[in-house]
Amino acid sequence: MGLQPRFRNRNGVRSPRRARFGTGTGSRAPLAPGHGRAARSSPMATPIDPGTRPEAGPASAAPRHIGFVPRPRLRWLSPGVLLRTGLQAATSSKLAEFIDRRESQAVLPVTTTDLSDTGEGWVDYVADCGDGFDAAATVASVLARPELTVSGHRTRAGSVLVMGGDQAYPYASVREYRDRLVGPYRSMLPWTPHPRRLYAIPGNHDWYDGLSSFLKQFCQGRWIGGWRTEQTRSYFALDLPGPWRLWAIDIALGTDIDAQQLEFFADRAADLDEGDAIILVSAKPSWTDAGPDHPDTYATLNFFERHVIGDRARLRVSLTGDTHHYARYEGPADQQKITAGGGGAYLSATHRLRPTLQLPPAESTDPGKSPPTSYTLAGQYPAAGTSRELRSRIVAGVYRSGLFWLLTALIYLVLALPGTRTVLALTGSGQLRAVPTLLTAGLLVGVTAALVAFARLSTARRRRATALGLGHTAVHVAVLTGAIVLAGAVPDLPGPWREAAGLTGAAVAGALLGPLVFALYLRIADLLGVNTNELFSAIAVQDHKCFLRLHIRPDDHLLTIYPVAVPHCARWRFAGARTDGTTRWFVPDVEPEPRLIEGPIEVAP
Structure with missing residues (x-):
């Protein structure tokens, strides 16, 4: 990881001057005191055309009418699943040694979504959502609501939905994305007059086919119900209101960041203003494993923080999935590291979470590592006691596999x-x-x-x-x-x-x-x-789902994080043929009742 950030000017020539990567056409004026972020050099994000309002919903739940097959939750101990997943993982790991699809993405056009002048900002974050229909649809139905009141706090649906990896299980393919992601989300929000933007990064399961299906699904401007994808690469950067930036990195099958991606974010870093704040999204909670047993799992993120972000801005929030629960670690000055992988996959344990972390760990072999910083476990879902109680289901779980x-x-x-x-x-x-x-x-x-x-x-x-x-x-x-x-x-x-x-x-x-x-x-x-x-x-518990809703206030640009729990997974049945094509296609046995896990969590820029 010896690559240092390199910057380019508008003509593509490397230069020490600050320049914007992509379609920018000029440098920005200095940030005026009291006036927020200076004007952007790139065009502001334009409203999305929702298209023609559908006149009616599907006539039946037959795949030819709804366009997908509602899939049951995965049985991970099933011999077929074990064999196919093992072969895909082994093949993709071997191919990754010779072919890295991220390198070829460097020739693709760069798009910049600038939402900095929208006043306030609402962003939803969900991860690990591509499993069984019931669980995926339960979370999607809550995300689809225009407004959501949780524990007395009124929130609005995010104008941007960020997916944090593993959008399809057990491995990515056009069919798995269609049945386990696109179908559930489209059936919960078929159409809206105010379309929302969708961005995603790949997790390890998205990488099992070499990233081919991911690029087709998320990098070609496709619709997923009321959400439209806009990115052109497997990583992206969003300019949010005020001083906030959201950067999402692609770490492939482990924690590796390729040179082209580093250069992309280095160019973005050259455009930062003093006082800017970063929300960093990655596909693996490398901080939770960092320690004596795994001394270098955090090294790549630490390198990114030191050499790409550096002292140009402050890393305030790190978001990830991969582990299917909610866990929040808090560091100095309210810095947050949050795992929220409750989008639909089986529940992960919380009773093994360590109460404190030292990042990077003392055992790290990285010669340039940062001084250690202490983080404390400040929130988790479900509770450790609940996690321990669920272990008693293991015998029944194995026999049902x-x-x-x-x-x-x-x-x-x-x-x-x-x-x-x-x-x-x-x-x-x-x-x-x-x-x-x-x-x-x-x-x-x-x-x-x-x-x-x-x-x-x-x-x-x-x-x-x-x-x-x-x-x-x-x-x-x-x-x-x-x-x-x-x-x-x-x-x-x-x-x-x-x-x-x-x-x-x-x-x-x-x-x-x-x-x-x-x-x-x-x-x-x-x-x-x-x-x-x-x-x-x-055990494959489908309950205890979660996602995050982020809000940036228009006045002081305070970031508020609402960690939303969906305690029970609904069972869905077809609603019948309807003349209104904008309502959801399935109805639950019991309407999902989301609530706050904790908080809200407030983070200053």
């Missing part, structure tokens, strides 16, 4: 194919042979390695992960061995039939008891701070 039972049955059966003869021989019911014994040993080594690697997904503590992986393997082997012995203990069975009985017993045990062993492992591992995310993905 699609065909996961079939996966465990197949694994047990594969182990039993050579292992049955070995087990029966060791228990005195057959003759021990070398080949089956060696095959069994090899398979056990493979399973053990896989379960140890699974434990290491969420911890850098190798000894703890190894111990958990070995213990997990041992319990499965004990269950498998017991099933083979019991099934083969039927008296007077000839050898081949005894082996067949052992195989049958292994498969049945894998289907019935394998998921139970896995569920109990997840529950125990969470007590040691391991595989907590996997625990909650198996």
